[in-house]
Amino acid sequence: MINDSVIEDAQVIEFARRWLPYGGGTTGDLLVEFGMTPACYVARLRKILAGPAGQCLDPQLRADLGRFVAVRSARS
Incomplete structure (x- = not known):
């Protein structure tokens, strides 16, 4: 599996x-x-949304991605 640090948020x-x-x-x-697999991708996206990069997103986009x-x- 690819290390999280290799894939930019x-x-x-x-x-x-x-x-x-x-x-x-x-x-x-x-x-x-x-x-990566879909499960790994969703876990990575969840981690991003919870972190600093996620906090900088447009609130509507962040909410939409959170629902996704x-x-x-x-x-799963």
């Missing part, structure tokens, strides 16, 4: 923002873009 957030209207990226998209994480986490 901004890249994960941008990917999430771009794919949010479509229900998130596919397993293949996540493997190609970040080399909650829904995806409930499916």
Whole structure:
């Protein structure tokens, strides 16, 4: 698995923002873009949203991504 420090928070957030209207990226998209499974991606996004980078986001985007994480986490 790729170390969290290798993947910039901004890249994960941008990917999430771009794919949010479509229900998130596919397993293949996540493997190609970040080399991680959907579960690892959701965990990483949750960690970002809880940290300083997440606090700097537009409140609506942060809320939308938070709902996405909650829904995806409930499916696991």
